[in-house]
Amino acid sequence: MDQSLSSDLLPAADEAFVEAPEPRSFLDRLFDRGLLIRTGVDGLYGRSGAFESVVEALDRLVSRIGGSDGAEALRFPPGMARASFERSGYLKGFPHLAGTVHSFCGNEADHARLLACLDAGEDWTAKQAATDIVLTPAACYPLYPVAAARGRLPEGGLLFDLQSYCFRHEPSLEPTRMQLFRMREYVRMGTPEQVLAFRELWLARGTTMMRDLGLPLAIDPANDPFFGRAGKMLANNQRAQALKFELNVPVNSEDKPTACLSFNYHQDHFGTTWGIHQADGAVAHTACVGFGLERITLALLRHHGLDLDAWPASVRAQLFG
Numbered sequence: 001m002d003q004s005l006s007s008d009l010l011p012a013a014d015e016a017f018v019e020a021p022e023p024r025s026f027l028d029r030l031f032d033r034g035l036l037i038r039t040g041v042d043g044l045y046g047r048s049g050a051f052e053s054v055v056e057a058l059d060r061l062v063s064r065i066g067g068s069d070g071a072e073a074l075r076f077p078p079g080m081a082r083a084s085f086e087r088s089g090y091l092k093g094f095p096h097l098a099g100t101v102h103s104f105c106g107n108e109a110d111h112a113r114l115l116a117c118l119d120a121g122e123d124w125t126a127k128q129a130a131t132d133i134v135l136t137p138a139a140c141y142p143l144y145p146v147a148a149a150r151g152r153l154p155e156g157g158l159l160f161d162l163q164s165y166c167f168r169h170e171p172s173l174e175p176t177r178m179q180l181f182r183m184r185e186y187v188r189m190g191t192p193e194q195v196l197a198f199r200e201l202w203l204a205r206g207t208t209m210m211r212d213l214g215l216p217l218a219i220d221p222a223n224d225p226f227f228g229r230a231g232k233m234l235a236n237n238q239r240a241q242a243l244k245f246e247l248n249v250p251v252n253s254e255d256k257p258t259a260c261l262s263f264n265y266h267q268d269h270f271g272t273t274w275g276i277h278q279a280d281g282a283v284a285h286t287a288c289v290g291f292g293l294e295r296i297t298l299a300l301l302r303h304h305g306l307d308l309d310a311w312p313a314s315v316r317a318q319l320f321g
């Protein structure tokens with residue numbers, strides 16, 4: 001039942017059958033307040049100015065925390081070269097999440113057919129063909145070929161600061177699982193020791209940052225959502241080798257807290273895939289820390305309320321001070 005209908009618009013019901021109205025979901029309350037804006041597609045939302053002010057403040061906060069490390073900032077659009085995407089191996093692990101960009105590639109007769117299909121409410125996509133662009137699945141994916149093209153890493157390795165809208169085809173009614181969302185990342189490339197030290201540093205920094213924002217959290221071992229039966233093995237392996245940790249905050253529920261930050265050690269996966277080499281010629285190792293900017297914003301809204309002006313002064317000071 002559409003809970004936005006006021007009860008006096010509903011047909012009169014037998015008293016005995018009137019059920020208590022379900023409490024409005026977190027997502028509905030975000031819509032009610034205009035913080036997120038419906039588009040008709042689950043996981044695809046507009047954001048209000050207030051919501052964006054938190055996203056931007058978090059982005060600045062992360063920059064302040066990582067500021068003295070000398071990361072090179074790069075920004076890529078939310079689409080990446082299909083050839084790079086194919087080589088990255090993403091389709092081996094996550095074919096179900098990938099999004100490709102298709103465009104009309106027909107002639108005038110095809111155009112007429114397209115319009116006729118549209119009119120008839122039929123499938124109009126037959127003459128859509130894959131372009132050279134796919135949607136970026138994680139902020140760091142466009143980086144690796146760029147880093148590889150620069151030649152061997154310097155002695156101290158490299159550190160990058162990234163932010164991108166990312167696409168994942170995982171429609172959901174949980175506001176924290178969007179199809180298009182922003183990921184802020186730091187990516188480290190170098191020796192295993194260098195990249196593991198980076199991950200340790202950000203595990204500590206991320207924990208302090210989120211505690212200081214007044215959020216309850218736990219750091220847990222995790223795995224990526226690999227596809228299929230072979231994926232189960234990859235996921236087990238990732239956990240057994242402690243390659244991925246998540247910083248979880250209860251947002252949608254206490255039982256299934258939400259990964260707001262992820263700390264990933266890729267070993268030499270991207271180094272081998274892209275031919276990224278350390279100064280001595282050995283294959284480079286890589287790691288990244290990812291901040292889900294919408295997810296942290298939603299965690300703050302959940303724990304401190306939907307009225308930003310009423311958030312605790314210490315939280316506001318860190319974000320907007």
Ligand SMILES: Nc1ncnc2c1ncn2[C@@H]1O[C@H](COP(=O)(O)OP(=O)(O)OP(=O)(O)O)[C@@H](O)[C@H]1O
Nearest residue numbers: 168176177178181183259260261262290291292295
């Ligand atoms: N669908 C999504 N909507 C919003 N934020 C997301 C989504 N997927 C991932 N993120 C954010 O991006 C960060 C880095 O992405 P990563 O690939 O590590 O996520 P993930 O571990 O696959 O997330 P999950 O396990 O919840 O699917 C996550 O920590 C999270 O904050």
Ligand SMILES: [Zn+2]
Nearest residue numbers: 138140185288
């Ligand atoms: Zn990454």
